[in-house]
Structure formats: C-alpha cells, structure tokens
Amino acid sequence: MLLLCILASIVVVVFLAISFSAQIRKYAAGGECASPTRLDGKTVLITGANTGIGKETALDLATRGARVIIGCRDVDKGEDAAASIRMSCSNADVEVRELDLGDTCSIRAFAQKFLSEFNELHVLINNAGVMMCPYTKTVDGFEMHIGVNHLGHFLLTYLLIGLLKRSAPSRIVVVSSLAHNFGWIRFHDLHSQGSYNSGLAYCQSKLANVLFTRELARRLQGYNVTVNSVHPGTVNSDLTRHSTIMMILFTMFSIFLKTPREGAQTSVYCAVAEELHSISGKHFSDCAPAFVAPQGRSEETARRLWEASCELLGIVWD
Numbered sequence: 497m498l499l500l501c502i503l504a505s506i507v508v509v510v511f512l513a514i515s516f517s518a519q520i521r522k523y524a525a526g527g528e529c530a531s532p533t534r535l536d537g538k539t540v541l542i543t544g545a546n547t548g549i550g551k552e553t554a555l556d557l558a559t560r561g562a563r564v565i566i567g568c569r570d571v572d573k574g575e576d577a578a579a580s581i582r583m584s585c586s587n588a589d590v591e592v593r594e595l596d597l598g599d600t601c602s603i604r605a606f607a608q609k610f611l612s613e614f615n616e617l618h619v620l621i622n623n624a625g626v627m628m629c630p631y632t633k634t635v636d637g638f639e640m641h642i643g644v645n646h647l648g649h650f651l652l653t654y655l656l657i658g659l660l661k662r663s664a665p666s667r668i669v670v671v672s673s674l675a676h677n678f679g680w681i682r683f684h685d686l687h688s689q690g691s692y693n694s695g696l697a698y699c700q701s702k703l704a705n706v707l708f709t710r711e712l713a714r715r716l717q718g719y720n721v722t723v724n725s726v727h728p729g730t731v732n733s734d735l736t737r738h739s740t741i742m743m744i745l746f747t748m749f750s751i752f753l754k755t756p757r758e759g760a761q762t763s764v765y766c767a768v769a770e771e772l773h774s775i776s777g778k779h780f781s782d783c784a785p786a787f788v789a790p791q792g793r794s795e796e797t798a799r800r801l802w803e804a805s806c807e808l809l810g811i812v813w814d
C-alpha cells in the first residue's frame with residue numbers, strides 16, 4: 497500500500513512537472529540583465545571561464561564588445577571555449593591565458609605576464625571555483641576550497657589591484673554562493689586539518705568570498721573601483737563533478753535549475769549595470785540586492801580573515 501502511494505506520488509509529481517515545465521523553467525531562470533551597456537574598448541578578465549557560468553559570462557561580455565581574457569588552468573579547454581564563443585559571436589575578442597588558482601607560482605606568473613601585456617583592466621570577475629572535492633591541498637599546502645576559491649583569488653586581486661585602480665572606473669565581481677549562509681570561518685583550523693567536511697569547506701570558502709568583498713570595498717573607497725559579490729543561483733554546471741549525490745540530484749531536478757547562461761546574468765549585471773557604478777561591498781542574486789548572512793556582515797571577521805589571508809600568502813596589503 498505504502499509503495500503504491502509513493503509510486504502514485506512520483507507519477508503525480510512527474511505529471512505536474514511536465515505539464516508546467518514552461519512555467520517552471522521561466523521561474524527557475526531568475527533575473528535577467530537588461531542593461532544594454534556596451535564594453536567596446538574595455539578589458540575584462542574572467543577566471544575559470546572555460547566552462548559553466550564563467551564561459552557564458554565571457555560570451556555575454558565579448559558580445560558587448562569587450563576584449564575578454566579567459567584565465568584557466570587547462571589552456572586546451574580554454575581554447576575550445578574561446579572557439580565556441582567565436583562561433584556564437586564572430587567578432588568576439590577572446591584570449592586564453594594559463595592560470596592555476598591552486599598554485600601561487602602560477603598566479604604570480606600569470607599576473608606578471610598580464611601586466612606586461614595589458615595596459616588596462618576594467619572588469620575582473622573572480623569566478624573559478626571548486627565544490628565538495630575530496631580532501632586535497634593546493635601546491636602551497638592550503639585546503640583546496642579555501643585555497644582556490646578564496647586565497648587564489650585574493651592573491652590574484654592583490655597583484656592586479658594597481659592596474660584596476662589605474663583603469664578606473666573599474667569593477668570587481670566575486671562569484672560567491674548562497675552556501676555562504678551555512679559557512680563560518682574556522683580561524684583555528686582554516687585548512688580543515690582537524691576535521692574535514694567537503695560541504696562545510698565549500699561553505700567556508702564562499703563565506704570568505706563575501707567577507708573579502710566587504711573588506712576590499714571598504715579599502716577601495718575613493719578609488720572608483722567597486723567590488724560586489726554574487727550568488728548565481730543553482731546552476732546546472734560541472735561544479736557537482738566531485739559529488740555523485742549532487743550530480744544525481746542536479747540531473748533529477750535539472751528542470752528547476754538555471755542554465756549556465758541564466759546563471760551568468762547576475763555576474764554580467766554587476767559588471768555592466770549603469771545603476772551600480774558607485775555601489776560597492778554589496779551582495780547580489782537574480783540581478784538584485786540579496787540577503788547576506790550575519791556572519792558575512794561582521795567587519796571584525798572580515799578584517800581578521802584579511803590579515804590571516806595576507807599572512808598565509810606572505811603579502812602586505814594595506
């Protein structure tokens with residue numbers, strides 16, 4: 497009897513999902529960036545843009561006339577993405593450069609080359625990320641989530657901040673997540689050496705993205721360089737690759753998820769929207785201001801994380 501009820505419920509849910517698929521898809525798509533802003537003559541750098549949200553962000557900004565540089569760890573994958581962007585937009589100006597955010601030597605080499613090649617940087621999108629990977633460390637011994645998602649981007653931004661200031665008005669977009677709500681910064685064990693939970697490690701790194709955004713915005717006051725963080729939505733991308741359960745769930749409920757193009761909308765919005773020209777230190781989702789968890793609003797935690805990050809990376813950033 498119970499089995500019959502469960503089966504009947506599944507049939508009803510599937511029937512409703514199919515019947516209302518158009519409405520569900522429209523709702524799941526979320527906000528769209530309506531700004532017509534062109535980016536001719538502007539230079540944009542997007543990390544992890546060889547796939548997913550980053551690739552769609554690159555396509556959108558290239559279509560607006562920007563010169564787009566894809567920073568990715570696998571240059572072949574990056575070239576494939578660049579070729580597909582050029583297929584969609586024949587005059588897209590897209591270039592690929594090697595950048596492994598899990599290796600500070602790679603980040604420094606990338607930044608040095610970038611600074612020698614490009615005189616301006618108007619938009620930096622810190623998009624690359626890993627989620628729920630097994631316990632692994634970056635080349636420098638940082639736990640992978642905090643190492644790539646936070647520390648790698650922290651160092652990259654530090655190395656490029658002078659160029660961003662010289663190119664002002666310029667913008668930084670930090671791709672965080674709703675997952676920051678479930679994170680807290682474990683200062684006593686930032687690298688999860690005492691205990692490791694891949695989900696919590698991801699949440700910690702995404703909270704770090706929000707705190708970094710707030711503290712950087714405070715320090716950038718008066719420079720005409722803004723920085724805002726983003727939750728892209730729940731997006732059907734390769735991000736779940738390390739978790740079989742998440743992959744199954746994402747496949748089963750794909751109708752309720754955003755496509756990567758839909759997921760890119762808030763990043764694009766923060767990069768181009770005219771009304772955001774002086775908005776900094778805020779968090780956005782669906783092209784609108786979004787809720788930030790109390791632990792993401794703590795100035796004290798943001799400052800402490802900033803200092804801990806500088807110490808780990810061996811840099812002085814006042």
Ligand SMILES: NC(=O)c1ccc[n+]([C@@H]2O[C@H](COP(=O)([O-])OP(=O)(O)OC[C@H]3O[C@@H](n4cnc5c(N)ncnc54)[C@H](OP(=O)(O)O)[C@@H]3O)[C@@H](O)[C@H]2O)c1
Nearest residue numbers: 544546548549596597598623624625673730731733734735
């Ligand atoms: N998908 C979602 O539902 C969702 C929700 C909230 C937030 N986000 C955030 O959105 C961002 C983009 O995610 P996505 O969904 O587009 O995932 P994705 O398709 O897996 O893309 C992630 C990108 O990050 C790159 N990456 C990973 N490790 C790197 C490293 N060490 N150095 C350089 N690049 C590296 C990947 O490169 P490879 O291809 O070489 O691995 C890939 O290009 C992430 O920051 C993620 O946390 C996503």
